[in-house]
Amino acid sequence: MRESLKVSDILALGFMTFAFFLGAGNIIFPPQAGFLAGEHTFSAMLGFLITAVGLPLIGIIAVAVAGGGWKGLTRDLPTSVATLMAVLIFIIIGPAFAAPRAGLVAYEMGFKPFLTGAGQLELSLFSVVFFAIAMFFSLSQGKLIDTIGKLLTPALFAALAVLAIAVVVNPQGDIVAAQGAYVDQAFTTGFLEGYNTMDTFAALMFGMLIVDVIRKKGITSESQTCKYLIYAGIIAAGGLAFVYVSLFYLGATASSVAGGASNGGEILAAYVLALFGPAGQIILSTIIILACLTTVIGLVSACSDYFSTLTDKLSYRQWVVVLSIACAVVANVGLTQLIAISVPVLFALYPVAIALIALTFVRRFMPNPAMAYRVVLSVSLIFALIDAAKILGIDVSLFNVLPLFTYGMAWLMPTVIALIAMRFVGEAKSESSHA
CATH class of the missing domain: 1.10.4160.10 (Hydantoin permease)
Known part of the structure; x- marks a missing residue:
């Protein structure tokens, strides 16, 4: 064929x-x-x-x-x-x-x-x-x-x-x-x-x-x-x-x-x-x-x-x-209203989808993929919820210190840091399991 x-x-x-x-x-x-x-x-x-x-x-x-x-x-x-x-x-x-x-x-x-x-x-x-x-x-x-x-x-x-x-x-x-x-x-x-x-x-x-x-x-x-x-x-x-x-x-x-x-x-x-x-x-x-x-x-x-x-x-x-x-x-509901309702949900879940895509490309470099996926996706979701809360008008000024918080992208740096950290976490366990 x-x-x-x-x-x-x-x-x-x-x-x-x-x-x-x-x-x-x-x-x-x-x-x-x-x-x-x-x-x-x-x-x-x-x-x-x-x-x-x-x-x-x-x-x-x-x-x-x-x-x-x-x-x-x-x-x-x-x-x-x-x-x-x-x-x-x-x-x-x-x-x-x-x-x-x-x-x-x-x-x-x-x-x-x-x-x-x-x-x-x-x-x-x-x-x-x-x-x-x-x-x-x-x-x-x-x-x-x-x-x-x-x-x-x-x-x-x-x-x-x-x-x-x-x-x-x-x-x-x-x-x-x-x-x-x-x-x-x-x-x-x-x-x-x-x-x-x-x-x-x-x-x-x-x-x-x-x-x-x-x-x-x-x-x-x-x-x-x-x-x-x-x-x-x-x-x-x-x-x-x-x-x-x-x-x-x-x-x-x-x-x-x-x-x-x-x-x-x-x-x-x-x-x-x-x-x-x-x-x-x-x-x-x-x-x-x-x-x-x-x-x-x-x-x-x-x-x-x-x-x-x-x-x-x-x-x-x-x-x-x-x-x-x-x-x-x-x-x-109406177009304008539906868009207004959907925006907070997208702010909460879109970063998780982005993190999942990123993990797919770097999975081979992770000593413990199972741990990496759990940690990185959890971090992206937690910080994305902060961005979503801000869109809803909830006072989250406590997180002003986060990089890119004012831009609605508080999730980005913590997710990148989690990705990098997972490159070095669980390696010993992974090696011992393959022994």
Whole structure:
């Protein structure tokens, strides 16, 4: 059997990977960040690209290094802890935040612009219909996702490319002064905003799907699998970077057309209307609704598939129904409110995902991997909870002495120190156990 893929297969694999990640958060957060960053857009964009492009790419590579699965990533943790982490990640990328957010973006950008005086009733009706359609497709265990994705993703990317060119050729406003945290902390604020895409979480789960696709193409060698996974990740990262850069610039030049906007969805909708008029809005709305629908189908299918392995009483199809209903209920919170609720949770758990990825690459240097994983992940979680508490408005000024505390990254230095310390802890025990 050939242990190589054709160039066309590699490109298709990369575009599929890009399709996995191109969801609601990838579209709504860059315009908002660019809008607020203003004259500091470049610095904010660099920070955002690190967490929204760099970390997901590294996460996919970590999955390959670990052997292509969640069990490989967490093999040095107790099974109960590894399962709890997986459940939390699936809840976050599923019914709690990512899936309802995709539905809300579809409403804000694809449906609301055509309404006058839209209120809670319209949002509720749209949520019911949208997630009922997602449930219908998910019940077939995602058999139609590939077909939809092959047609939809190129169309969405082409539309965003046209939009990017239009923004550069005919910007709708001047770049103005930075606002809020972007005035003095543009880079770190952009870095933290990248958490909102949730793509580092998704990379840990999607990476396994991509590995399976590669193996179904006849690639059995681990080194070849890792190589093609890296190729796919690089292609996807390039596509995501292109989308983010163009949307950042869109937001930075949106001051005159989106002055009262409260989120990135409203900014993008207002900008497209100003650029192309009603016709452009119809085209963009259709693509955005379908893109978000495909994302939700994938997320609901993945979550249902995993949760059905943990329960005997609820089957895959029953989980699809439960999760679809849950998504519709959560979606009625509203986009701005849902983002506000999700931010503290992301601040608490994202550093743990980053630490897990880092451990995957340095595991070979750890004399006692089991101890290293327990200590490093615990340290990252404890200090990340301090950052999350600050976001919630809790007084944690006692920890002002921590490096990077004021930037919302109190977890970073303690986690790095724990990683270094674990390189030298447990060595004697490890040697004696191998004797």
